[in-house]
Amino acid sequence: MSQVTGNEEQAVVSLSTPDGTATKCAGGPYDGWAELFLRPTRAAVATLTGGLAPSSLGEAFADWATHLALFPGSQMHIVAETVREFMSLAGGEWRTAASAGAPKPQAGPPTREHRFDDPSWEAWPFDLIRQSFLHSERWWDEAACDILGVTAQHRAIMRFSIHRILDMLAPSNFVATNPVLQHRIIETQGKCLVDGVATLIEDWLRSLAGERPAGAECYRPGADVAITPGKVVYRNDLIELIQYAPTTQAVRPEPLLIVPAWILKYYVLDLSLENSLVRWLVGQGQTVFMISWRNVGEGGRTLDLEDYRRLGIMASLDAITAITGGNRVHATGYCLGGTLLAIAAAAMARDGDDRFASMTLFAAQTDFSEPGEVGLFIDAAQLDFLETMARARGYLDSAQMSGAFQALRSNELVWPYFVRDYLMGARGPMSDLQAWHSDATRLPFAAHSQYLHSLALANDLAEGRYEVDGRPIPLENIHVPVFAVGAESDYVAPWRSVYKIHRLMGTEVTFLLTTGGHDDGIVSEPGHPDRFYRLLARPADADGVDPETWMARTSSEAGSWWPAWAAWLDLHSSPPGVPPPLGGSGVNAGTLGNAPGSYVLES
Known part of the structure; x- marks a missing residue:
């Protein structure tokens, strides 16, 4: 842990093993020179590959190719699949040619496939x-997954890699094979291609200049987004704490502290007027406090998870209790902020600190044993490669992580936009959520390394090995009511992984599953079309059920899930009273400026 006092930072962090302990191997007199050239080279390779370790991909391909070459049974299976797919395709085309309008067998596009929706x-x-x-696509699925002897991890990596290549080579991405694009070219007499090239050049120049995408300037924090009235009531070297102004005559006595992730900026929860969760909560009679993390640079490379817990959550709790005069707080964490909140809650429970009245987790993992497709690249070689990227500059740019997450769903998040913007010349207006995505932040090297090794790889938090102040903090120590939210289409924190909180805590757990993804599933304001959710509470010390049984026992409810959460907060709160003054009262009261503060404006 780094020691941060005032504006000074003094620390040495060495995290080269999953438990965070440093290791040093004995070597010869030229090892220093070797290391001098090795690290920059690895950093350059990591940058070129987007952080994917060539060794991880190479091992998977070698395993797959070796078993395919050595086992005749696997070769016969591939040949049989080739014949079957060819006969299915040829038979369908023959029947269509012989009898107009006759139904043909469909290959069965993947879930949420929209590339071929157009009647053309x-x-x-x-x-x-x-x-x-x-x-x-189906043939390659069989080829990647049904070769005997290949490890499950390597089969999954091969399937993932092949599908990313197929996403790139899809006929919808090319003029010669996309009828919709051809019609567009004819309609515009080729102007769409000229407009697309101009858009491509503009985006390229913006990227070279380090500027945000076109349209993001329409969503400025404090002017267009993050505009809920409030005051900065506390500041240290890592956070600004915002207290929002009440809009009701009475509020619940227990304030609500929101801990966002520091991967991107907090105002995803305070976007525009119509979809701001913060504004909506204030209107429901909640006193809301929000942590705004500082966008640290190279000087913050030694900041680790303990610094974020201590200077973030614990410092905010001290400030909130001083301002409100109470000693109970509802705590809410989003994404990585939720994981950190669970760590803080477990440490507080161990130490007898009972200031939390409840804990809510939005799309936050506490058990990383099944992290979804992200887990395909969580191994020692891959994490060391990612760590190399962060070590070179002292931080990892969230834009790099965003690119990796986009690659997980490139057929939805990359290539449709490529076709629309650069080939069809029909770029759509940027939304507030898209603009927020482009407002990148930086992750300190030490915190990033600790997260990768201790949480993602070793799963220390779920296994009870994670330590705060030199002692373990089992999550089973948490006894406050828990409200956990998962999103059906979340590929960052898959809902079945979020659901594992049931097995880690004996306390009352209410689990809600909403439609949408990691971000739009949470930003799900009342009135948002096509929103549904499921909800079921498990009493304290009751037996849990698996996710499939949970799904079978719940019914789908139409609408936003926000009112259901607000009702749950009310159920665990005291009767409403007079709102506390902004910044508190007394000799130490005061504010440090208007929301959204200064840290959120740092680029």
């Missing part, structure tokens, strides 16, 4: 092109 894809030869591509 039904016409020949584009239907044949589409079906051929979808059949090839």
Whole structure:
């Protein structure tokens, strides 16, 4: 842990093993020179590959290729699959040609597949092109997953890698094979391609200049987003604490502290007027405090998770209790902020600190044993590679992490926008959520390394090995009511992974599953169309059920989940009373400026 006092930072952090302990191997007199050249080289390779370790990919391919080459049974299986897919495709085309309108077997596009929705894809030869591509996708699934002897991890990596290549080679991405794009070119007499090239050049120049994407300037924190009235009531070297002004005559006595992730800026929860969770909560009679993390640079490379806990959550708790005069606080954590909140809550429970009245976790993992597709690249080689990227500059840029997450769903988050913006010349207006995504932050090297090794790889928090102040903090020590939110389409924190909190705590756990993804599932204001959720509470010390049984026992409710959470907060709160003054009262009262503060404006 680094020691941060006032504006000074003094620390040495060495995290090269999963438990955070430093290791040093004996070597010869030239090891220092070797290290001098090795680290910059690895950093350059890591930058070129986006943080993917070539060794991890190479091991998976070698395992797959070796077993395919050595086992005739696997080769026969691939041949049989080739014949089956070809016969299915040829049979469908033959029946269509012989009898107009006859149904043909479909290759079965993947879930949430929208690349071929347009009716133009039904016409020949584009239907044949589409079906051929979808059949090839299914064939590669079989080739990647059904080779005997290949480890499950390597099969998953091969499937993931092949699908990313197929996403790039999809016929929807090319003029010659996309009928929708061809119609667009004819309609605009080729102008769409000229506009697309101009858009590509503009984006490229903005990227080289380190500027945000076009349209992001329409969503400025404090002017267009993050505009809920409030005051900065506390500041240290790592956070600003914002207290929002009440809009009701009475509020719940227990204030609400929100701990966002420091991967991106806090105002995802305070976007525009119509979809700000903060503004909505204030309107429900809640006193809301928000942590705004500082966008640290190279000088903050030694900041670790303990610094974020101590200077973030614990310092905020001290400030809130001093301002409100109470000693009970509802705590809410989002994404990585939720993981940190669980760490803080477990440490407080161990030490007899009972200031938390409840704990809410938005899309936050406490057990990393099944992290979804992200887990494909969580191994020692991959984490060392990512660590190399962060070590070179003292931090990891969140834009790099965002790019990695986009690659997980490139057929939804990359190539459709490539076609729309650069080929069809039809860039749409930027939304507040998209603008927020582009407002990148930086993750300190030490905190990033500790998160990767101790949480993601070793799963120390779920296994009871994670330590605060030199002693373990089992999550089972937490006895306050817990409200956990998962999102059906979340690929960052898959809902089944979030659901594992049931097995880690014996306290009352209310689990809510909402439609949407990691961000838009949380930003789900009342009135948002096509929103549904499921909700079920498990009493304290009751037996848990698996996710599938939980799904079977719940019913889908239409609308936003925010009112259900607000009702739960009211159930665990005292009767409403007079709102506390902004910044408190007494000789130490005061504010440090208007919301959203200064830290959120740092780039």
